[in-house]
Amino acid sequence: MVSIAPDFHEHLKFACSDMWKAYLRVICEEVPDALHILDQFHIRAKFSDDLDKVRRQEINHLNKEGKDPVLTKSRWFFLKKRSNLTSTQRVRLKDLL
Numbered sequence: 001m002v003s004i005a006p007d008f009h010e011h012l013k014f015a016c017s018d019m020w021k022a023y024l025r026v027i028c029e030e031v032p033d034a035l036h037i038l039d040q041f042h043i044r045a046k047f048s049d050d051l052d053k054v055r056r057q058e059i060n061h062l063n064k065e066g067k068d069p070v071l072t073k074s075r076w077f078f079l080k081k082r083s084n085l086t087s088t089q090r091v092r093l094k095d096l097l
Helices: 006-011 021-030 040-064 075-079 087-096
Strands: 014-017 035-038
Touching: 014 021, 021 035, 035 040, 040 075, 075 087
Parallel strands: 014 035
Antiparallel strands: none
16 A cells, blocks of 8 residues: 655545545545545445336336336436426426426
């Protein structure tokens, strides 16, 4: 492991990284007082993955109960910027919410 010179810690105020556990651990250990900023791409990707996982679980749950799986084919309604939704997609998203 590469160690950072002790006097460097005093001047470091920000650290930016993706969410790789090794980066998170080193930043936490080496510069605990620095503000850690996670990059937007990885935060959005994680959010998108988690949202889709919950959506699929809900579809399966509704199917098992014999109910209409209203969330089928709705992934992009939740992930697109609202300004990029078509009018039909906006109506559908509003109904789902």
